[in-house]
Structures are given as structure tokens and as C-alpha cells.
Amino acid sequence: MLKIDELKFDSQGLIPAIVVDFESKKVLTLAYMNRESLEITLLEGRTCFWSRSRQELWRKGETSGNIQHVVSITADCDQDALVVMVVKDGPACHLGTDSCFNTKVFESAQPAPFSIDGLYSLLQDRKEKLPEGSYTTYLFQKGIDKILKKVGEESTEVIIAGKAGDRAETVYEIADLMYHVMTLMVEMGISVEDIRKELASRHVIDHKIKQEKMTT
Numbered sequence: 001m002l003k004i005d006e007l008k009f010d011s012q013g014l015i016p017a018i019v020v021d022f023e024s025k026k027v028l029t030l031a032y033m034n035r036e037s038l039e040i041t042l043l044e045g046r047t048c049f050w051s052r053s054r055q056e057l058w059r060k061g062e063t064s065g066n067i068q069h070v071v072s073i074t075a076d077c078d079q080d081a082l083v084v085m086v087v088k089d090g091p092a093c094h095l096g097t098d099s100c101f102n103t104k105v106f107e108s109a110q111p112a113p114f115s116i117d118g119l120y121s122l123l124q125d126r127k128e129k130l131p132e133g134s135y136t137t138y139l140f141q142k143g144i145d146k147i148l149k150k151v152g153e154e155s156t157e158v159i160i161a162g163k164a165g166d167r168a169e170t171v172y173e174i175a176d177l178m179y180h181v182m183t184l185m186v187e188m189g190i191s192v193e194d195i196r197k198e199l200a201s202r203h204v205i206d207h208k209i210k211q212e213k214m215t216t
Contacts, residue, residue, distance in 0.1 A: 004038060008080040014050060017082045019092065021099075022071045023196045024117060028092035029100040031060075033082070045070050047086060066090030087200075116192055119179075123186045139183055147187055150180045 009015050014032040021028055031049040033041065037057055040048040047068040051058040061067035068086035075082055093100040112118060126136040139147050154177040161169040
């Protein structure tokens with residue numbers, strides 16, 4: 001395990017810290033730490049930075065409540081930069097956005113890799129703009145009763161395919177079900193982050209149960 005004394009702080013006594021969401025792996029912000037703020041971060045288990053503009057220590061979330069709980073801190077090969085993996089309580093950016101990195105400078109013509117978060121954003125856009133000819137638009141226009149009906153139908157299709165032992169068909173039907181469930185999430189204002197947090201809380205409970213069984 002690397003020690004603080006082995007890190008290379010710059011001439012101002014600072015080291016860049018790239019903060020990354022542990023669950024989504026999204027880059028949240030780039031901040032700076034000095035030795036004291038890093039020691040506080042390690043001691044308290046939440047991010048503390050050095051504000052270059054205010055020239056003072058800055059505990060993330062001390063006024064906004066958007067605390068970042070540290071999962072791990074990793075130094076690069078030159079030991080002059082850090083990646084800080086966190087579980088966040090709220091938006092990382094002072095503008096209220098999930099990440100500070102939102103303004104595109106360049107985007108390749110290559111299609112972006114699929115992600116659950118990307119699909120959720122697409123569904124949100126469909127709900128907001130309601131483009132003609134879109135099946136998603138049709139669902140949102142019909143409302144929650146139609147969406148719930150489709151969730152029920154797709155659940156049945158998953159059961160039928162699974163019972164038949166047809167792996168390819170089961171994968172296909174699960175994809176359909178996930179799409180309709182996420183449409184329901186957007187309709188009800190339930191975020192992917194809400195689901196991640198719920199699953200994470202169950203993981204902790206499950207881990208405790210396993211530990212209790214092992215000690216009894």
C-alpha cells in the first residue's frame with residue numbers, strides 16, 4: 001500500500017484527484033488535494049479537497065449535503081495523480097448536474113457503446129420531446145396504464161421462454177422487459193441511481209446475513 005510520503009505533490013503542494021462514481025464509473029470531477037486534505041479524506045472516509053480559488057480546505061458536501069464517500073484511492077504510475085472512487089449522495093457539480101463534464105468538445109462518428117444510463121437518457125429525451133413515429137412516444141402518450149400492461153405482458157413472455165429452456169428467446173424477452181421497465185421508471189421519475197442504491201442496500205443486508213450464518 002502506497003504511503004502519502006511517496007506521492008509527488010507539485011510545487012504548490014497539490015496533487016490532482018480525478019473523482020469517479022464507483023457504481024456508474026462516470027468521471028464526476030477533477031479537483032486538487034494537498035497533504036492535509038488527503039489526510040482528512042483518509043481519516044473521515046469522505047472527499048476533502050484544497051480549493052485553489054478560495055485557498056482553503058473544502059469538504060465536499062459540507063454546505064450542499066452532496067457528500068462523496070470514498071471507496072478507494074489509486075495513484076498513477078508516476079505517483080503524481082490520483083483516482084478517487086466514491087459513492088455519492090448527490091450531484092457532483094455545483095451547477096447541480098451529476099458530473100462536471102457535460103460540454104462536448106469532440107465526438108466521433110462512431111456510435112457510443114450501449115449502457116443502461118445511456119438508454120435511460122434516451123428514454124428521458126423521448127418523454128420530453130415526444131418525436132412522431134417513436135414507439136416510446138406512443139407509450140408515454142398512452143400513459144402509465146399502457147406502460148404497466150406492457151411490463152406485465154413482457155414478464156409473462158420471459159416466464160414462457162425461461163420455462164421452455166430457450167436461452168436465446170429468454171435473452172430477447174428479458175431485453176424487452178428491461179426496456180419497458182425503464183420506460184416505467186422514466187414515467188414515474190425513478191432514476192437508475194435509485195435502483196443502484198436499493199440494490200446496494202440489499203447487498204449489504206445479504207452480506208450481513210451470510211456473515212451471521214458463518215458465525216453461528
